[in-house]
Amino acid sequence: MKRTTIIAGIFLLTSCQKVIDLKLNNAPKQYVIEGNVTDVPGPYTVTISQTSAFNVSYTFQGVGGAAVTIKDDAGNSELLKEVGTGVYQTSGLAGVEGRTYELHIDVGGKTFTSTSTMPHRVNFDSLYVRELVNISKTVKAAVPVFTDPKGQGNSYRFNQYINGRLDKGLYYQNDDFTDGLTNSFALLQPDPDSTLHVGDKVEVDMQCIDKPVYKYWFSLDQSSNGNGSAIPSNPVTNIQGGALGYFSAHTTQRRSLVVK
Numbered sequence: 001m002k003r004t005t006i007i008a009g010i011f012l013l014t015s016c017q018k019v020i021d022l023k024l025n026n027a028p029k030q031y032v033i034e035g036n037v038t039d040v041p042g043p044y045t046v047t048i049s050q051t052s053a054f055n056v057s058y059t060f061q062g063v064g065g066a067a068v069t070i071k072d073d074a075g076n077s078e079l080l081k082e083v084g085t086g087v088y089q090t091s092g093l094a095g096v097e098g099r100t101y102e103l104h105i106d107v108g109g110k111t112f113t114s115t116s117t118m119p120h121r122v123n124f125d126s127l128y129v130r131e132l133v134n135i136s137k138t139v140k141a142a143v144p145v146f147t148d149p150k151g152q153g154n155s156y157r158f159n160q161y162i163n164g165r166l167d168k169g170l171y172y173q174n175d176d177f178t179d180g181l182t183n184s185f186a187l188l189q190p191d192p193d194s195t196l197h198v199g200d201k202v203e204v205d206m207q208c209i210d211k212p213v214y215k216y217w218f219s220l221d222q223s224s225n226g227n228g229s230a231i232p233s234n235p236v237t238n239i240q241g242g243a244l245g246y247f248s249a250h251t252t253q254r255r256s257l258v259v260k
Contacts (some may be wrong), residue, residue, distance in 0.1 A: 062086020139195035
């Protein structure tokens with residue numbers, strides 16, 4: 001979870017030139033949980049933090065002293081070790097396709113739980129760059145190549161690194177309209193200046209995610225852009241108990257290239 005959006009306002013009534021100033025009260029702090037289990041060897045990490053006050057820029061405020069456990073439906077369970085304030089890691093748990101993982105957290109007198117099922121891997125075949133028109137300019141963008149299996153229900157997320165730096169764009173999709181097709185989705189932000197340049201090193205991580213985690217990334221994107229509502233809301237979490245954030249069991253693969 002990158003941020004919590006709290007909306008307040010000042011309304012100017014021009015007809016009588018009266019300003020109505022709404023009082024800004026800080027919302028109660030909420031726990032923010034981010035956890036991942038993948039199909040590559042761990043350790044896997046769960047972070048626990050808290051939201052910031054309205055007028056304070058967000059910085060990671062790790063919460064220590066939590067009891068964090070991850071178990072799977074094959075009977076494996078592990079109590080995570082706190083390796084830094086608010087940062088908890090596994091030591092021996094294995095991520096396996098098709099298994100369901102359950103996260104359990106006790107912290108500050110509260111209990112939070114979440115489950116996530118790791119989908120079967122869809123092969124990330126290759127990566128290439130193509131030119132396309134983005135709003136008003138012709139730009140270069142990376143396209144991950146994979147073929148969606150027949151039968152709807154597959155969801156994906158992509159992290160793009162350009163010259164070692166994470167692209168802040170949110171890239172995700174499902175197969176509602178692309179079932180059984182080869183991907184043509186380009187990793188590109190809706191900005192005419194969003195383009196790759198000759199010589200750029202591009203690395204892309206492809207994740208096969210389950211539906212609840214897809215809903216999280218979709219709603220986070222909608223919230224951050226203010227789409228679909230006059231008042232953005234918090235993303236749809238798959239964590240029970242009142243916390244923000246997500247818990248994701250997913251496959252991951254990486255491909256890279258140098259732009260020519």
